[in-house]
Amino acid sequence: MARPRIYDQQVRTRLLTTASAAVAAGGEQAVSLRSLASEAGVTTAAVYSLFGGRRQLLDAVVEEGFRRFAAHLDAAARTDDPRADLLELGLAYREYALAEPDFYRVMFGTPRTDGVQPDSPATGRPTFAVLREAVARALGAGDRGHGPDPEVEALRLWGLAHGLVSLELAGLLEGDADSRRLRYMGALRSSSL
Amino acid sequence: MARPRIYDQQVRTRLLTTASAAVAAGGEQAVSLRSLASEAGVTTAAVYSLFGGRRQLLDAVVEEGFRRFAAHLDAAARTDDPRADLLELGLAYREYALAEPDFYRVMFGTPRTDGVQPDSPATGRPTFAVLREAVARALGAGDRGHGPDPEVEALRLWGLAHGLVSLELAGLLEGDADSRRLRYMGALRSSSL
DNA sequence: CACTGTTATCTGACAGTGTCATATAACTTC
DNA sequence: GAAGTTATATGACACTGTCAGATAACAGTG
Numbered sequence: 001m002a003r004p005r006i007y008d009q010q011v012r013t014r015l016l017t018t019a020s021a022a023v024a025a026g027g028e029q030a031v032s033l034r035s036l037a038s039e040a041g042v043t044t045a046a047v048y049s050l051f052g053g054r055r056q057l058l059d060a061v062v063e064e065g066f067r068r069f070a071a072h073l074d075a076a077a078r079t080d081d082p083r084a085d086l087l088e089l090g091l092a093y094r095e096y097a098l099a100e101p102d103f104y105r106v107m108f109g110t111p112r113t114d115g116v117q118p119d120s121p122a123t124g125r126p127t128f129a130v131l132r133e134a135v136a137r138a139l140g141a142g143d144r145g146h147g148p149d150p151e152v153e154a155l156r157l158w159g160l161a162h163g164l165v166s167l168e169l170a171g172l173l174e175g176d177a178d179s180r181r182l183r184y185m186g187a188l189r190s191s192s193l
Numbered sequence: 194m195a196r197p198r199i200y201d202q203q204v205r206t207r208l209l210t211t212a213s214a215a216v217a218a219g220g221e222q223a224v225s226l227r228s229l230a231s232e233a234g235v236t237t238a239a240v241y242s243l244f245g246g247r248r249q250l251l252d253a254v255v256e257e258g259f260r261r262f263a264a265h266l267d268a269a270a271r272t273d274d275p276r277a278d279l280l281e282l283g284l285a286y287r288e289y290a291l292a293e294p295d296f297y298r299v300m301f302g303t304p305r306t307d308g309v310q311p312d313s314p315a316t317g318r319p320t321f322a323v324l325r326e327a328v329a330r331a332l333g334a335g336d337r338g339h340g341p342d343p344e345v346e347a348l349r350l351w352g353l354a355h356g357l358v359s360l361e362l363a364g365l366l367e368g369d370a371d372s373r374r375l376r377y378m379g380a381l382r383s384s385s386l
Numbered sequence: 387c388a389c390t391g392t393t394a395t396c397t398g399a400c401a402g403t404g405t406c407a408t409a410t411a412a413c414t415t416c
Numbered sequence: 417g418a419a420g421t422t423a424t425a426t427g428a429c430a431c432t433g434t435c436a437g438a439t440a441a442c443a444g445t446g
Binding site for chain 1: 294298301302303304305318321341345348349351352353354355356357359360362363364365366367376379380383384
């Protein structure tokens with residue numbers, strides 16, 4: 001071995017945290033390697049050493065965001081009424097997006113081109129997995145073979161939730177926040193299983 | 194009057210066209226005032242004189258994008274089967290987004306904060322208007338008062354289409370393009386009126 | 387004709403960005 | 417000690433948006 005690392009896992013975590021805060025505060029464009037590095041007490045070279053560059057750093061931030069998102073959704077209540085749970089999941093979805101809009105935009109706004117492994121935490125599919133489970137529960141394990149396909153239904157609901165939330169974040173929906181929430185719930189309910 | 198303008202409507206249009214092409218080719222970050230200006234045969238000052246800055250130029254590009262999008266949707270066939278027309282509209286929606294993904298991302302990815310006039314072409318609500326009409330036709334003019342609210346149904350369908358398309362553009366959906374198209378149609382059909 | 391006032395465009399500088407070649411520092415092994 | 421090896425630091429490069437100040441081009445007036 002030679003010179004010991006000081007750009008280690010701890011620095012990596014610190015950079016990731018700082019970058020996440022910057023994204024949450026002002027979106028992708030608020031992430032400047034220089035300010036990031038100085039906040040973390042290192043030089044910009046650390047980003048290149050630990051991540052490979054700005055792009056990969058942001059990829060890591062997105063990955064982290066999806067992890068937190070999945071945790072937030074996973075925390076939604078699981079009662080013995082799976083239909084109600086599904087609605088609750090939808091509300092949790094919107095809650096997260098509205099709580100950190102810039103983060104949400106970065107997570108879903110950047111095309112994931114870099115070799116996406118199926119079911120890697122980076123892909124956002126684990127998010128989908130939570131939903132898929134909830135849908136499967138709501139459809140019941142009984143009538144497999146006939147009836148609606150859980151996979152398709154889950155995708156439909158994901159699309160609906162993500163779409164409505166995105167439109168809201170884009171500022172394209174009329175009315176105040178309360179009226180928007182009501183319409184969101186209404187759309188979810190009338191589109192449920 | 195004083196010195197005659199040469200940064201006129203024509204230059205404005207040229208800049209808009211060039212900027213649109215840049216957005217379509219590589220998203221917002223592909224728009225550099227210097228390259229833009231040199232391509233249009235002017236200096237960067239023209240952008241400030243005609244638009245006010247980069248942000249406003251991009252706003253204008255988005256506005257133009259929404260106009261084209263609305264035109265594309267409006268061109269969808271109108272037969273005497275309003276349900277089928279609605280599905281066709283959904284397909285046209287996805288078609289446009291996949292044809293110009295970077296453009297679509299910029300259109301729906303930037304929060305529209307600048308004093309959005311209701312029903313100004315910039316807001317994307319005219320897009321929604323085309324859909325709303327189609328939904329109203331599909332629901333029939335007969336059963337007003339009871340039955341589903343056209344407004345709510347239209348919003349639900351917009352959310353669904355936009356959501357599924359966005360997820361696809363984000364690279365979050367599995368399968369090849371054909372399988373994705375089929376699932377899109379399936380979700381649309383099963384969520385229709 | 388020259389001069390003034392007014393407006394529009396051009397120039398150049400400023401402060402900032404990501405990137406990375408090259409120099410330097412810090413360790414292990416001989 | 418010296419040599420070898422690897423990690424970090426520095427500084428330069430080529431960009432970027434922005435805009436104050438210099439310059440150019442006209443209309444109107446004397």
